Amino acid sequence: MKRRVLGKGIEAIIANKPNLNENGDFIEVDIDNIYPNPYQPRKKFRKEKILELAASLKENGMIQPVVLYRDSNKYFLLVGERRWRSAQQLKWEKIPAIIKDVTPKEVMVAALVENVQREDLNAVEIAEGINLIIEKNHLSQEEAAVKVGMNRTTVTNYLRLLKLPEAVKQSIISGEISQGHARALLGLDNAEAILDVMSIILKGTLSVRETEKLVKKTNEKPETESGNITDVEQDPDLRKAEESLSKIFSSKVNLVYKKNGSGKIIVYFNNLEEYERIHKLITKE
Numbered sequence: 001m002k003r004r005v006l007g008k009g010i011e012a013i014i015a016n017k018p019n020l021n022e023n024g025d026f027i028e029v030d031i032d033n034i035y036p037n038p039y040q041p042r043k044k045f046r047k048e049k050i051l052e053l054a055a056s057l058k059e060n061g062m063i064q065p066v067v068l069y070r071d072s073n074k075y076f077l078l079v080g081e082r083r084w085r086s087a088q089q090l091k092w093e094k095i096p097a098i099i100k101d102v103t104p105k106e107v108m109v110a111a112l113v114e115n116v117q118r119e120d121l122n123a124v125e126i127a128e129g130i131n132l133i134i135e136k137n138h139l140s141q142e143e144a145a146v147k148v149g150m151n152r153t154t155v156t157n158y159l160r161l162l163k164l165p166e167a168v169k170q171s172i173i174s175g176e177i178s179q180g181h182a183r184a185l186l187g188l189d190n191a192e193a194i195l196d197v198m199s200i201i202l203k204g205t206l207s208v209r210e211t212e213k214l215v216k217k218t219n220e221k222p223e224t225e226s227g228n229i230t231d232v233e234q235d236p237d238l239r240k241a242e243e244s245l246s247k248i249f250s251s252k253v254n255l256v257y258k259k260n261g262s263g264k265i266i267v268y269f270n271n272l273e274e275y276e277r278i279h280k281l282i283t284k285e
Contacts, residue, residue, distance in 0.1 A: 036077055
């Protein structure tokens with residue numbers, strides 16, 4: 001089977017002849033007139049890596065120019081944001097650059113593809129990048145999948161991560177849990193359960209497989225609420241008992257009755273005053 005590759009990245013965009021000045025040199029651009037790529041999916045740059053690169057630039061200069069595109073009379077980075085940030089640390093005034101004539105839509109897709117190919121992104125950043133492409137270009141998931149060179153299922157799985165609570169997404173970004181853990185957590189139906197299970201994952205360093213088993217167990221109904229339960233709605237005697245109890249407590253009452261004779265009575269209250277009234281009725285205080 002032919003391997004499907006990612007769509008066009010930055011290298012495809014800058015492959016043609018660069019724009020040089022009249023002397024055939026790279027253009028020098030004021031560093032203060034350069035802005036980060038607004039479509040850059042990578043949100044975090046490690047400070048120590050920027051400082052290491054700054055030390056290298058100080059020693060050797062900037063051998064490879066940054067690549068920019070122009071939009072609304074401003075220059076935005078296509079390639080070389082770490083070099084630009086490192087040059088700022090050195091308080092350089094200008095840096096060598098190649099200027100490319102590209103559209104923001106081309107930049108948006110290429111930036112995501114380039115970072116995915118270099119494995120610079122975590123799963124949440126990839127998901128946010130795909131979502132941005134879909135929203136800005138009014139694409140379906142299928143169309144977005146074609147743009148970035150992924151299959152539809154992969155795109156869907158990434159986008160599902162955006163439904164997770166913020167704390168879970170931050171744990172993916174920090175590397176505390178993997179994408180596999182996160183996908184398992186999506187099997188839970190509410191944020192509270194998701195956060196509870198994630199806490200167990202972090203405390204016990206659970207594997208993805210162990211997390212899947214825990215999610216399945218969490219979703220299962222307790223034994224006291226499953227199997228051999230008599231349906232109150234279908235049993236007139238139990239329904240009559242339930243109505244009788246509701247009158248005694250002046251509140252809604254549910255009966256859970258199992259065929260082995262065990263069960264429970266659930267009495268509902270809407271506020272603290274109702275609770276106190278029911279409590280006094282039961283305890284006769």
